[in-house]
Amino acid sequence: MLDVNKIRADFPILSQKVNGKALVYFDNGATSQKPQVVIDAISKYYQEINANIHRGVHTLSQLATDAYEISRGKLQNHINAKFPHEVLFTSGTTHGINLVANGFASILKPGDEILVSAMEHHSNIVPWQMLCEKTGAILRVIPMNLDGELIMSEYDKLLSDKTKIVTVNHISNALGTVNPIKYMIDKAHEAGAAILIDGAQAVPHLKPDVQELNCDFYVFSGHKICGPTGVGILYGKEAWLNKLPPYQGGGEMIKEVTFEKTTYAELPHKFEAGTPNIAGGIVLGTAVDYMNEVGFDNIQQQELELLEYGTKRLLEIEGLKIFGTAAAKTSVISFNIEGIHPYDIGTIIDKLGIAVRTGHHCAQPIMDFFKIPGTIRASFAFYNTIEEIDVMVEAIKKAKVMLS
Template sequence: MFDIQKIRADFPILSRQINGRPLVYFDNGATSQKPKAVIDEIAEYYNEINANIHRGVHTLSQLATDAYEASREKIRAHINAEFTHEVLFTSGTTFGINLVANGFASILKPGDEILVSALEHHSNIVPWQLLCERTGAILKVIPIDENGELILSEYEKLLSDNTKIVAVNHISNALGTLNPIKALIDKAHEKSAAVLIDGAQATPHLKPDVQELDCDFYVFSGHKICGPTGTGILYGKESWLNKLPPYQGGGEMIREVSFEKTTYADLPHKFEAGTPNIEGGIVLGTAIDYLNAVGFGNIQEQERDLLAYATEKLLEIEGLKIFGPTDLSRKTAVISFNIDGIHPYDIGVILDKMGIAVRTGHHCAQPIMSFFCIPGTVRASFSFYNTREEIDLLVSGVKKAKMMLS
């Protein structure tokens, strides 16, 4: 059973006050809050088994190694990767994308093409631009329509025998748009192109099945799924990970080192140079356990209700415009909006005074804002621990902001 009050009690920060008001946290697209199980596990690691991993014969090192690798296996099962060594620990989505882009520098030649979409976070734009500068490859962009959705017919036109990799997000961080990534992947594979999916905004809301999707790479961040910051996952098909060169050199990623030649370790260690964020990797598994205990069916049902309720109530405010898909089945629990004649930053400041945390600005997605000819939006992003009562406070706050700023 989904007991919202019991769920909320799991998150200590939700009981605090901001500016004398109960915290209403609607910035989940930036980072999620952490349940006590995750917080406690961080302390337990440092209290009980803190040691470096994969190297020591002593008991603490073995315990830490076992916990770290057990977390890797939890994540493999969660995303349904075929092999545990296809799951690489990273510092986050950005690191994972850069790792793949760096590896493709050894594959691409001048005139090869990379496709991204107009919906991308800067982290899934800039690494590919840098790669094009290094290799002479050409970056092409899948356009969007007025609903903030990809124009699939244009995507098919852009695909060619020169397309070497397609990099798109599963869900837009700025608009909440749910992309039809299975169709995108299948079309790309018809041209023998690899596909990287940025799952940073998707993994809080759904369980990706990487084998069913048949993506070549899938990246996401731990801090958006109730885990610690500085953690993330890069899934890559074994064949692709074996093909790409190491991203960084150092300890752990080697088999043998001499001044004449170095040989590299097998997967996954080939891409995991140096001492990792051990506690973070272990606790990411704890966060996955927590979300699965809540149940992704329950999470989706709660968030669909919040999205529908908030959309209805906000649209009752005169002059308020929501950007992104109008069909709520084609988006997740994100509402990106503006009010005519009022800068989004000013609305955000007033909401903060009322204890309501939203994000304002371009959300690291400036091309989207340029498409709509706006400086940015107010973004309210919901999680399963939010409530309708909190949405009522948001609506009341937006009405107050409009009255004060008009």
Template sequence: MLDIKKIREDFPILKREVNGKPLIYFDNAATSQTPQVVIDAIVDYYANYNANIHRGVHSLSQEATDAYEEARIKIQKHFNAAQPYEIILTAGTTHAINLVANGFASILKKGEEVLVSALEHHSNIVPWQMLCEKTGAILKVIPQTESGELDMDAFAKALSPQLKLVFVNHVSNALGTINPIEEIITETHKVGAAVLIDGAQATPHIKPDVQALDADFYVCSAHKICGPTGVGVLYGKEEWLTKLPPYQGGGEMIDQVSFEKTTYAGLPHKFEAGTPNICGGIATGVGLDYMNGLGFDNIAAYEDELLQYATKQLLEIEGLKIYGTSAHKTAVVSFNVGEIHPYDIGTILDKLGIAVRTGHHCAQPIMDFYKIPGTVRASFSFYNTKEEIDTFIDGVKRAVAMLS
């Protein structure tokens, strides 16, 4: 069991007010809030051992290097990667996806196929479209169903010898649907294709085991798992990371440089050109320590309780429709009420101190499927409470009354 009152004390921002009301933060799918222990780690780095890493013999550089590489090992253990060098630290999920797409630009051939799901965030659509434009490969889509799940029969039919890559999110950011990635990975490997899993929305709720999943690539962002912005994680199987060319050229990723020829460093440095977000990497490890201290099973169970509690009350509001009704969901509720624009509801909720997300959530194809401009999205975390949900429900009712 989680001690929610004690947990809330760990997050300074939860003490503030917005528009004269206590902050209720239900935009966790966009960015989680940051516990004091992570803030302290960032301050400690800049106050006590700020230095560039991997390049200096002086004490500060060695201390920073040790802390950064210790964070990499924490991340490796969290995801159960086979080796620390299979963890590439990036600027975020989007950066990680583009790194892989850039690498496959030298491998993919004209007429070969790549497959994405209809439930993707734009960051797991656009890079693959760009890749197909460069290579002449063909982009295909796994369609979605009315309940916001993937059409697995259509997926099975899309598997072919021409298929080389499959890209699918572990959890839909717009709907909260947990996709059957184990089945997708297993079936895709049968035709010899690789799989990249976008885990940005899953990692706040689920502790993925990349070896058990047999994922070729798994990507996520630190700012959704109690870490800082500007940091991401790319896990890649060693065989794939060795095969792909570097994404960027510069310092750190080299072995030898001459004007005649340059050779590249081994993993992970081959993909980490330039000075990284050092304190961000260190703080990411601290954020994972914090969440693992709470226990991901405990987090998932409590957040599901919040989801069921909020869903039941929302469905009692006349004219309200929830989009994404899979039985397997994380703590995300996307909804509209009648013909009221989601932006208008979100604006009124903000006046009441309640932070939700409105719009298409960078998942425009999903909104086009439902023929809507967007939704109101409330996303819950382990530091939220049922009392906050009660206030949120009252706020939605108030907004509907004002806008009807």
């Protein structure tokens, strides 16, 4: 069992007031808050070992390089990648998806097919649309039902020998649905297709085991797991990363450059052109250490309690409807109140210190499916409490009276 009050003391921002009220932060699906150990690690890097990596023989460069590669090893262990060079540092999930999509431009031909799901974030739709425009490939969409679950029988029908890559989120950012990705991975491989898993919303809640899953690519962002912004991870199987061409050209990703020809460095440097977010890469390792110290079993138990309690309390409000009622869900509740625009609710409860997200959550096709402009999304983390949910529910009730 978590001592939530002790955990909350690790996060300085949680003790502050917003609009004169104690902060209730329920926008964890957008970004998590940072513990003091992460904040301190960022400062420590710049104060003690700030230098460029992989390039200098001087002491600071070697210290920074060691710290960066130690962090890569921590991430390798965290997701159980087979090799450290299968773990690429990126600027985040979007960067990782674009890197893979760009690489597939050299593989696809007109008539080939890419499968995406109906519940993807725009970051896992637009790069594949751009790829289709470039290559003549065709984008196919795996449909979902009214509970916010992907329809696996339709997925099975869509797979064919034309399918070259399937790309699907592990957990929906807008609905909280946990997708059956192991089944989807196995089926994609039976069809001879590669598969990319967008884990941005999954890694705050669970530890993905990429070898057990047997996915070809797995991407996520550091800022959603108590780490810094501007850094993330692309895991790719060694064979795939060797097959794909570099995404960017520049320093570090080269083996030898002449004006006649350039040869590329070995993995992982082939995909890490230029000076990276060194501090971000190092401190992402710190954040993963912190999350593992808290323990993902503890995190899941706390968040399940918050999900169950929050669902019960919100459904007490007359006219409130929850979107995303899948049997397998994480701690996200997306909802509307009949006759009231979600933006109006969000604006009023912000004045009471409560941070939620309103809008389409960069998942506009989901909103189009439900024929709504957007939702109010409360996304809980392990440092949130039952008492905070009560505060939110009372605030929503006040807002409803004001707007009715």
